[in-house]
Amino acid sequence: MSQSFAIVSGDQRLVRLARLLLQDGHSVYTWALAAQGSIATKSLQDTVARAHCIIWPVPLLTPEGNVLIGDEILPALAVLQYMRSDQIAVGGRIPQSLIQQARENEFTLVDYTTREDFAIANAVPSAEGAIALAMAQTERTLHTANCLIIGFGRIGKVLAAKLRAMGATVTIAARKLEDFLWCEAQGYHWVETGHLDGRLAPYAIVFNTVPHLVLGDGRLSQLQQDCLVVDLASAPGGVDFQAAKRRGINCHWALGLPGKVAPETAAEILRDTIYHIVADHQASQAVIPRTSKREV
Secondary structure: HHHHEEEOOOOOOHHHHHHHHHHHEEEEEEEEOEEEOEEEOOHHHHHHHHHEEEEEOOOOOOOOOOEEEEEEEEEHHHHHHOOOOEEEEEEOOHOOOOOOOHHHHOOOEEEEHHHHHHHHHHHHHHHHHHHHHHHHHHOOOOOOOOOEEOOHHHOOOEEEEEEHOOOOOOOOOOOOOOHHHHHHHHEEEEEEHOOOOOOOOOOOOEEOOOOOEEEEEEHOOOOOOOOOEEOOOOOOOOEHHHHHHHHEEEEEEEOOHHHOOOOOHHHHHHHHHHHHHHHHHHHHHHHOOOOOOOOO
């Protein structure tokens, strides 16, 4: 069934998303985004008013707590002030406080980056992007390379499988017993993350997926001088980047890899996730009708 979507600002991934939505027969309205075939509106308020689902940029808020739309900086409440109770909005890395404010105003604001379907699908381009970066930053093949992956979540699991398929020797640093058992079942070496000290020298490449500090100055000092460090963790990351720079370690904080290395696939993943969110929302509305406090 054809629906109306509004896309507010964003990168090339959202430009491609607009095209995919149009190909599926939907109406697409845009503000501060040049997407062929979409309808550019006169104002942010007009854009939001025309759509059932509003797609906000990622991240939704700047570190200062504002919304960056094109060259315009707006307060966070701009996300809320034009919304109606029959609408749904989606975005990435949304503060829980803003989601709660949306709930109090009786409309749905969803952070798709927290959804399992999005995270699992996104793990593949993230892993492939990490491998592409490693190949570009080293002078040897990944075949026979001694690689350490810190963290065994979604990205860690996909990355480990792809590295081993290329002939790399893969060691996993994790914390949970179930992760160690999975490593043994799948034939990976493993080490407890808390016991990494004194065991880092053998690795040619270290991939981190843990979003808190695991590679501080002390551990960085134990790496080979030509070791490559690729941090895939979201903010604040897992590496002391200043210490890495001071020590001359080749270290890269590889944020947003799916949109950079595979924007078409990233847009398809986002489209599918948004369809799931809209379907879930419609199903919940059918089961539990909501009455707006704004109605008299």
